[in-house]
Amino acid sequence: MGRWFWVKVVGNFLNLSTVAGLVVGVIGRARFSRGPRGLVFANGYKVKFPMAGAFTIGNVVLSKHEQAYFDDEALVRHEERHSWQYFCLIGLPLWPLYVVGVVISWVLTGDPASRNPFERLANLKDGGYVERPIQSFGQTLAQTFSVLRSRPKEP
């Protein structure tokens, strides 16, 4: 990759996605540190949404976990690929497109990542995802309702 990451550092700053990532990190009371290749790590993120081990906004990789979580180089590469997706889509237009990807993936497989083009391009396995087979929509609906039913009630 050489020095190309500097193009992305500048691009994601100008398209405001990195700025959005920093604001979200501040709101989530995360601790910031420097990651590799121009990435910014934001650990100890305190907001419950989104429900992921790690997620990326611009060049900022956020996680509710401690910094040791990013010792997983495959995971960092996965999140870094998402940061290139922000660059390619000129920032936050990624969000609505990502949601479309989640819906397509859920309809086809009952899983939000397996057929989501953004997660596939970032490498499912590096992101810790298991590829689910395509299934009938009836099966997906039955699966979703059983998950909703089995969810414990909040006190």
Ligand SMILES: [Zn+2]
């Ligand atoms: Zn991902």
